[in-house]
Amino acid sequence: MASRKRQAVVGYAGVYFVEVPRSTGHGMEKVYYVRYRKQGKLIEEKVGGQYRDNMTAAKASSIRGLRMEGKDASNEEKRAAVRAAKMAEESRYSFDRLWSLFEEAKSSNRSIKDDRIRFNLHIAPSLGTKSIPELTIHDIDKLRAKLEKAGKSPQTVKHVLTLVKRILNFALQKGYVDSIPSTLRITMPTVDNKVTENLTPEQVQNLLKALDEEPDQTLASLVRLALFTGMRRSALLNLQWEDLDFERGFITLRGSVAKKGKTETIPMNDQARAILTALPQTRSPYVFPGRYDDKPRGNITDMLKRVKEKAGLPESFRPLHGLRHSFASWLASSGQVSMYELQKLLTHSSPQMTQRYAHLHDDALKKASGVAGALFDSVRPPSQGDKDAVEAEQPASKAISKKNRSE
Structure with a gap:
């Protein structure tokens, strides 16, 4: 029942109303309530507004009678029926x-x-x-x-x-359910997905040798391209001839097959250019065509497994994905490529994705810093401390030399 003053309706037992402002903002209207007992339970509920529901005291009294006789459901019963219907629908x-x-x-x-x-x-x-x-x-x-x-x-x-x-x-x-049970809080397992697969120079040599001996040289070229460009599997398989700009030296990575759905370009280095120009161009628009001209190459797992085994690569090494990691690791450890440049070459959407290679880049910078320190140290005039250290070493050196001669 509303907290406003309740007024009984004369001549209609169990019917009450309260006056509230109209929704239009002008004037007041009566909101009717009924009060009755059903199966020993006292029930009090709203039946409608004077204007919004065209409710009158007589109608409210009639509704009260029907509900007392069980011929009309109470508001709570109606809400329960709606909930049951929704649950049945869901x-x-x-x-x-x-x-x-x-x-x-x-x-x-x-x-x-x-x-x-x-x-x-x-x-x-x-x-x-x-x-x-x-x-x-x-x-x-x-x-x-x-x-x-x-x-x-x-x-x-x-x-x-x-x-x-x-x-x-x-x-x-989509409205197929009204809500998700609050108890369905799904906890995800902790995943360490920062595994960085990096081939050693000897492993790369073995891989290139295995590729040279591979019967399917078209697919061998696909693997070589992965190593020299760091391209993803989907980008390699869906690469089309019109994506190659030999004049400007760029490769377009189609957004329709890209991981983040965005079309981007990467430079075509000399090794990639040599691989691509050596490939036979068929009627297919795809650089690595499938059985039918309008489809790219599909399953290449068998060939990748064969090459991996022949090159003696670790069982855990994932071809193509691992080559992408190797491409990035080698560039980062060279000290000649900034992390920003590496991010752009890998087409990472954020710098955080490239951070797994940062420690390699830091190691290269430390080595470069060490070289600089050695260079400057070589031209630094000796300090008094250095002279004292040299003089302290000289008697010991002379003693050792004299002993050697006497022997």
């Missing part, structure tokens, strides 16, 4: 169905293929038949435990749980 959206809607809406995403594999392989068997109202944190914990028991890496577990969160958020944004 229950129609199982995780399997939400995934279908999510997949359709996100079909243009570059990651949708990986998402499909993660959902079908890991999420569907555990959560597929459940709706969001039925989902509990216990279900999420069981999914996580199942992945960890299967030996999945923290990164894989994180990818799967992130997809669960994305589907939940998608359902909320």
